[in-house]
Amino acid sequence: MASYRCAVVIPTKNAMSVLPKVMDKVLSQHTPWPYQVIAIDSGSRDGTREYLRGLDRVQLIEIAAEDFGHGKTRNLGVAAADADFVAFLTHDAEPVDEHWLAGMVATAETDERIAGVFGRHTAYANASPFTKSDLDQHFRGFLQHPLTVYKDLDPDRYANDQGWRQLLHFYSDNNSLMRKSVWERFPYPDVEFAEDQLWARSIIEAGYWKAYAPDAAVYHSHDYSMVEQLRRAFDESRNFTRYFGYRLSPNIGQALTAMGKFTLQAWRQQLDPVYGKVTLKDRLERAGQRISLVAGHCLGANYEKLPVSLANRLSLDQRLFKS
Structure with missing residues (x-):
């Protein structure tokens, strides 16, 4: 039996400009159960590793930069988690409030067939107006559909509608949660990109469910050049x-x-x-x-x-x- 209801896994790399605020929010979550926090650093040189070593509640795993892989590194975190559920953040995704983690787990607990949950992203205050609008519109779109989706919800549509399949496998490990018992059957693929959506497709096609938790939000946005x-x-x-x-x-x-x-x-x-x-x-x-x-x-x-x-x-x- 797992020691924790949930673990939070955060891959990090040269993150000192943003990580302290993220960790403050992660370590101050209000939950009715204890939770585990794991950071996996891949060769930071800006003080990130030293900062994480100083956090008593954080289990730090250090790997070489060349050993990083989006799926591979997250699999390392799940394997280290002594928990029923594993939530993921990136080092620049800051929970909006202290109920983020409880909300993610509560959503997964509504049905044991739910293998994965993803939460909403909202833009940082300094983001451009267009970035703020884009993120709001993107995540508002999921409210036009059932919050819990699965292949048999509409098998014909899944077989014939590419847009519907894309909706069902959308999943972002900037802000997500998976059931560890399902991960043991379906670990993340070791790929350069889209490990989260490939994982979501695999669990959807295996008959599991995926849920959206709109109130479990993080600040996460980029104004790209x-x-x-x-x-x-x-x-x-x-x-x-x-x-x-x-x-x-x-x-x-x-x-x-x-x-x-x-x-x-x-x-x-x-x-x-x-x-x-x-x-x-x-x-x-x-x-x-x-x-x-x-x-x-x-x-x-x-x-x-x-x-x-x-x-x-x-x-x-x-x-x-x-x-």
Whole structure:
């Protein structure tokens, strides 16, 4: 029998600019049971390891930078967890309140067939108005469907509707929780990208359920530069093509049309005032990000046609693994 109801696993790397606030929130969670906290650091050089060593309640696992893998490292954390459930955060995902962890576990406890739970992301206060709006719209979309989904909810739709399959396997280990007994049958795959969504697809196809916990929220957002956006979009598209057979923006003509559409939208789109004042700088950055997004998706969908050296230069994940 497990010693803890839940463990929280956080991979870290050079995280001192954000990690202390995250750990303060993680260590002050209000739960009716004790919980375990595990950090896995992969060669930090900015004081992250020393900081974590000083936290009495945190179990620190240290690995070499070259041993990191999105799925492999998280599997190491689950294996070390002496708990029924394992929640995941990234080192820049800060729980919004002290009830985050209890909410994740309570959602999983509603039915023993629930293998995984994902929670909502909300933008940091300093994020651009467009980033704030995008995140809200993305996660609001899940409220249009049952909060708990599974393959047999609509078998015909699962077989024939790619968008529905994408909805069912959406899962983000920036803010997630899994049932350890299911992980023992279905560990994370050791891949460069999308280990979380590949895992979700595997449990959905095995007949398990996946749940959304909208109140178990974290602050997590990025305002990417054009180059960062291009590289991230390239990795996303290339790996969706590899692993799921989805080609995001595969046609260059369609991609150019989409770039024009998104550029106009960046200049014309009116956001709810709750997201803050939209400046000229915001609109310029938005146009650049959207152009880079579509370009990255198009390049990634056609990665087989690119020289290997160019594909490696475009990939942010490859750079992270090499570093």
